Structure formats: C-alpha cells, structure tokens
Amino acid sequence: MSVVTLDTLSPGHEATIExxxxxxGFRQRLQALGLRCGRPLSVERQAALGGPLVVRVGxxxxxxxxxxxxxxxxxxxx
Amino acid sequence: MKRLALVGxxxxxxxxxxxxxxxxxxxxxxWPGVTVDLYAAKILLGESMVEVVDLPGLYDLHGYSGxxxxxxxxxxxxxxxxxxxxxxxxQIEHQLPLALQLTHLGLPLVVLLNxxxxxxxxxxxxxxxxxxxxxxxxxxxxxxxxxxGYGVAREALREALANPAPRPSLEELHSRLGGDDAVVEQxxxxxxxxxxxxxxxxxxxxARIDRLALHPLWGIPLFIAALLGMFQLxxxxxAPLQDAVAWCLDGIRTLLLExxxxxxxxxxxxxxxxxxxxxLATVASFVPVIVLFFLAMALIEDxxxxxxxxxxxxxxxxxxxxxxxxxxxxxxxxxxxxxALMGTRVMRERRLRWxxxxxxxxxxxxxxxxxxxxxxxALFTPHQAPWxxxxxxxxxFVAAFVTAWLGGxxxxxxxxxxxxxxxxxxxTLRQIALRSWQEVHHFLMRATRFIVIGVTLVWVLTxxxxxxxxxxxxxxxxxxxxxxxxxxxxxxxxxxMAVVLLFGxxxxxxxxxxxxxxxxxxxxxxxxxxxxxxxxxxxFSLMLFVLLYTPCLSTVATLxxxxxxxxxTTVAVVWPLxxxxxxxxxxxxxxxxxxx
Ligand SMILES: Nc1nc2c(ncn2[C@@H]2O[C@H](COP(=O)(O)OP(=O)(O)OP(=O)(O)O)[C@@H](O)[C@H]2O)c(=O)[nH]1
Ligand SMILES: [Mg+2]
Numbered sequence: 001m002s003v004v005t006l007d008t009l010s011p012g013h014e015a016t017i018e019x020x021x022x023x024x025g026f027r028q029r030l031q032a033l034g035l036r037c038g039r040p041l042s043v044e045r046q047a048a049l050g051g052p053l054v055v056r057v058g059x060x061x062x063x064x065x066x067x068x069x070x071x072x073x074x075x076x077x078x
Numbered sequence: 079m080k081r082l083a084l085v086g087x088x089x090x091x092x093x094x095x096x097x098x099x100x101x102x103x104x105x106x107x108x109w110p111g112v113t114v115d116l117y118a119a120k121i122l123l124g125e126s127m128v129e130v131v132d133l134p135g136l137y138d139l140h141g142y143s144g145x146x147x148x149x150x151x152x153x154x155x156x157x158x159x160x161x162x163x164x165x166x167x168x169q170i171e172h173q174l175p176l177a178l179q180l181t182h183l184g185l186p187l188v189v190l191l192n193x194x195x196x197x198x199x200x201x202x203x204x205x206x207x208x209x210x211x212x213x214x215x216x217x218x219x220x221x222x223x224x225x226x227g228y229g230v231a232r233e234a235l236r237e238a239l240a241n242p243a244p245r246p247s248l249e250e251l252h253s254r255l256g257g258d259d260a261v262v263e264q265x266x267x268x269x270x271x272x273x274x275x276x277x278x279x280x281x282x283x284x285a286r287i288d289r290l291a292l293h294p295l296w297g298i299p300l301f302i303a304a305l306l307g308m309f310q311l312x313x314x315x316x317a318p319l320q321d322a323v324a325w326c327l328d329g330i331r332t333l334l335l336e337x338x339x340x341x342x343x344x345x346x347x348x349x350x351x352x353x354x355x356x357x358l359a360t361v362a363s364f365v366p367v368i369v370l371f372f373l374a375m376a377l378i379e380d381x382x383x384x385x386x387x388x389x390x391x392x393x394x395x396x397x398x399x400x401x402x403x404x405x406x407x408x409x410x411x412x413x414x415x416x417x418a419l420m421g422t423r424v425m426r427e428r429r430l431r432w433x434x435x436x437x438x439x440x441x442x443x444x445x446x447x448x449x450x451x452x453x454x455x456a457l458f459t460p461h462q463a464p465w466x467x468x469x470x471x472x473x474x475f476v477a478a479f480v481t482a483w484l485g486g487x488x489x490x491x492x493x494x495x496x497x498x499x500x501x502x503x504x505x506t507l508r509q510i511a512l513r514s515w516q517e518v519h520h521f522l523m524r525a526t527r528f529i530v531i532g533v534t535l536v537w538v539l540t541x542x543x544x545x546x547x548x549x550x551x552x553x554x555x556x557x558x559x560x561x562x563x564x565x566x567x568x569x570x571x572x573x574x575m576a577v578v579l580l581f582g583x584x585x586x587x588x589x590x591x592x593x594x595x596x597x598x599x600x601x602x603x604x605x606x607x608x609x610x611x612x613x614x615x616x617x618f619s620l621m622l623f624v625l626l627y628t629p630c631l632s633t634v635a636t637l638x639x640x641x642x643x644x645x646x647t648t649v650a651v652v653w654p655l656x657x658x659x660x661x662x663x664x665x666x667x668x669x670x671x672x673x674x
Contacts, residue, residue: 022494023494025140025426026494026495026496028137028138028140029137029496030496031138031262032087032137032138032172032175032176033137033172033496033498034169034171034172035496036262045288045292045294046294047292047294047297047389047390047392047393048294048295048297048393049393049394050393051389051390051392051393051396052389052392052393052402054292054389054499057172058169058171058172059168059169059171059172059200059275060169060172060498061498061499062496062497062498062499063385063388063389063392063402063496063497063498063499064496065392065396065401065494065495067492067494068494068495068496
C-alpha cells in the first residue's frame, strides 16, 4: 500500500486521507466538508487540460484543483 | 421583538425554509453561496411578532470568507433569541459537527433535518429522537421545498422562542464562538448510534447525467449547445409575446391616452405622451422576453448545473488568473450584474475577488439584451438576428477574458478553493413563479425610478430650446452631440446618439426608451425608422459600444460599496469605456475597410 499525493490519483481510485498540508483556513474548510485524516475518499473524474478533480467523500462530491490536491497525502486502498 | 436566525452550511435550504416560514421571496438556488447578506422578515408566530433572519451559509464557526464573516459578525453583534439550524439530512455525517458547535452557544435551538425527501430516497435512516437526546434540543425531519414536517417545525420554533432562556451576553457568545476538534469525535459517536446508511449507494440519476455533462471531451460543447438552445428558445417564444404586449400598449396610447391628454398644451403633451409614455412603453414591451429569460436562468440556477460549469471551465479560467467560480458569476451576470457582484463574496482572496468584479460588468445583462434584441430585429433578417446576438455574447466573454488576462498580469493571485457539486434538482412551479414575479417587480421598480425619468429628460434635451427643430443640432442634445462628434464619428455612431448613450449610463434600458423618444415613434414604426437611420455595420458598432461601455449606475454603486475603494471603482468605470471605444473603432473601421 503506497502513500501518494491526491493529485496523482486517476479516476476510479480509492484511498484514505493521511494528512492535509495546506494553509490553515483552507484545511479548516476541507475538514468542515468531511475531508479529515483517516476518512476514505475516491476520485470520480478529472477535467481535461489539467483541470480539477471531482472527489467523493461519503455522500458529498467535491471539486478540487489539482494544485490544491497536491497538499493532500493519501494511502491507496489495496 | 424576538429574533430567530436561520443558520447552517451553504446550500442546505435555509432560504427555502425562510421563504416558507415568512412568505418572503429570498433568492434560492442550487449553488453554495446564493445568500451572501442578511435578509430579515417579520412574522406573527404564536402570540408574538418575530423577526426571522436568513443568513449566508457557513462551513464552521471559524468562517473565513466574506459571506461567513457576515454570519459571525451578526451572531457577535446582534441579540438572537433562538436558532433554527438547517442541515442537509442527506449529508448528516458532514453537517452534524456544525450543529454540535452551535449547541455550545447556549441559545435555544431547533435542528431541522432538511431535504428529508432526498435522504429517504437514498435509503438513509436517521433516528431523530436519538439525535435529539444527544444534542439536547428538538430535531425535526422536514422538507422545506415540499413542505413535509413544516407544521411541526413551526410549532417547535414557536416553543423555542416562547421559553425565555437566559440570553447569553454578547461577550459570552463571542468567547464561545471558538470551536474544538472534540466535536468531531462527539459527532461520530452520535452518528454511529443514530444513522444507518445503505452499504451500496443506489445508482442515481445525477451520476448518470454527470457522465455526459462532465465528459472531458463533450462537456464543454454540450454546455455551449445548452446555452445557445436556451437563447434560441427565449427568442422564439419571446418575439410573438413581445409583439402582443406592444400591440396592447399601442392600443392604450391611441384609445386612452391620446383622447385623454389631447387637450394638454403641446409641450406638456409631448413630454408626457411622446416622451415618458413612448419611452416607457418601448421598454415595457420587453417584459415577456425578460420574464422568459429569467425563467430559463432560474431553471439553470436551481438545477445544480452551475457547479458543473465551474468544473468544466476552471482549467481555462485558471490560465487567466481566475477560477471556475468566476465563470459562474459571469453567467449569473447575464441576468443582472449586481447579484453576480455580490456573489463574489464567497471568494476570500481580495485580488481574486476584485479581478472577478472587474470582469462581471462586461457580462451581457438582461437590460442590454433588450437593447440588442430590439436593434438586431430592426437591422437584421430574422434568420441573422439570433446569430448576431450570439456574436455579442461571444464578444462579452472575450472582453471579460482579455480583461482578466491583463489584470492577472498586473496582480497575479491564487486562492485554493473547494466547491460542492450538489445533486441535480428541479425547481417547483411555485419557486419558478416566485422568481419571475420578482423579476417583473424589479423591472417595474427600475421603470418607475430610472427609466421614466431618463426618457423624459432625453425628450426635454432633444426638444429644447423650444424654437429648435426637435432632435436637431440646435437643441441641447444636438449641442452635446456636436461636442462629442469627434469621439463618436470614428465609431460610425450618429452624434444624436450621444445624449442617449449618456443616459444609458444610468440604466441600459434607457438606451432603448431614449431611442424611441429620439426617433419620435414607437412600436413597428420605430423599428422601421431605426432601420433607415443606420446600416448594419453602424448598428453593430453601436451595439458593441453599448455592450462594453461604462457599467450602469447600480453596478457602479455596488462596485463601490463592495470594495470601498474609489481607485478600483474608477478603474472599473474607465477601463470598459476605453475597451468599448477601442472595440467599436476596430470593428467599424475594419468593416468599412473591407468594403461593408
Ligand atoms: N429536494 C429538496 N431540495 C431542497 C429542499 N430545500 C431546499 N432545496 C433545494 O436546495 C437548493 C438550495 O436551497 P437554498 O434555500 O438556496 O439554500 P441556502 O441554504 O439558502 O443556500 P445558501 O444561501 O447558498 O447558503 C435549492 O435548489 C432548493 O430548491 C428540500 O427540502 N428538498
Ligand atoms: Mg440562501
């Protein structure tokens, strides 16, 4: 099981959040939306031309830019 | 008077519940951040009057964007007697921590598990009693949109307000507005006991639509097609309705107004009938088109497609130094630029927000649409007209992109952001009716305030001094026109239009009404006369200018109040003017060079 940053995942991958190395305010916002350490997430799709990702956390679908997703490390599910 | 505040995360249905409770018409839309300011209404609840306050959404009590600050400032500075905490039941796992945080404020509160219709459809089971025990307050499953559980909720709110709990002092509240991570553990423990979610998610419609709507290849072409389809529909349905209204207004003029006002002295008759009435009637004949247009906008706003558009356009917008939310605000600006400007409050980074606010006034709003529908009908064949209109929308986007790109060079900015993609939803008929009524109301307000005054003034300026030929060079308007001539002639714009454009600064609809006054006709006669006054190239040049030049007065006022910066407001007024002049000049001279 490998630890990678979220922006490297492609659609269909599932993973567990390991850490959020982001500015405090933004981390707070993500946590309020359910992106917390230890929670599972999956990458649903990604936009063309280096555009954002759609990430599912529980019942919620969120759009995240890849550069911001770079600050999120996840552990890939087997 | 007692005060009840509605709080909750963005897009949970606070405004929908507020509307149901108070009969008000706060704006509702399937986009997080529709409400960005306080909105209050008074109702009789039980025996006492209660002021109900609809607040912007907040993610947690540390809130850091402009709209969240509004909530915090409100809670810190205004005495509140009870809170109605609105949660999206379908996302209870993410929303419960906020409810727990709010219980720490020590105010009487009622938790509303809203969207219980959607939660049920997902197969989610929530033990409201168990939650109530854990939270120490009433928990009620409701559907603000369809009305389930509304009676119970209203009763619970009345009780919460009736039981006079000791109001925590503002300092106390302030100190409790902190927050801690312990609530998350507490929430998880509570959820484990009360919520059962089916292991397998039912295959839902939203996911299926998204497979097409968010397709890497087809997503954007589909969006463009949807946009074109919408305008085509508004145009096709609107034209006959517009003719019908124009016919009615013309009837009122010949059957009622002319006999009634006939005895008035000529100058007064001219002022009232040929000035105020003709100008207003010409603008008013566009009401059906505007209503249709806003119906379509309401449908899009409530569908949840806006978030998808942000997703599709973010790659492009990020290269311009903006983000997908900015593009959505441009689209919202199609209706009216003012709410779109307010909508940028969800952006935290000031440079990003200001840059977005700089481009929104370039978005082709419904007031300008009226002018363009009129001019394209007068100057082009029915076959060409929709394409000319589409070209104007394209110019509007290009102008916004160029501005963003230049602005991004001057002040590059980046703000990390996350946006929820809510499920697709359909508005109810009630919601649609409410929204279109509001637009008509809004229009009538503008009409009585700005438009009548504007067109009347134009009439005066084009008819005085009274011994001058109406609309001629000796009138005040004529003199102003001569003065402006060196600036307008290179654009192919007739100097008599100078005064019209001057008043268009107040509200763009005035351009249309003033045109009627200037030409001295309304209805079909006006359309024909305009066709003889300018050719297609001149007409398009004029439209380019009207599209881009100085934003209207309300927009400028909003820019000023939202940024509190005179320098920024000046740039936002002067830049579009330069852009408009440059674009019209390039187009007109280019077209003439090519022999058109
Ligand atoms: N299915 C369903 N949809 C609802 C319900 N209540 C609200 N909605 C929809 O949810 C969306 C958001 O509603 P709003 O009332 O604008 O939400 P809000 O909490 O005021 O949102 P912000 O002002 O952005 O914070 C709209 O599309 C509503 O039609 C409900 O009970 N059931
Ligand atoms: Mg709202």
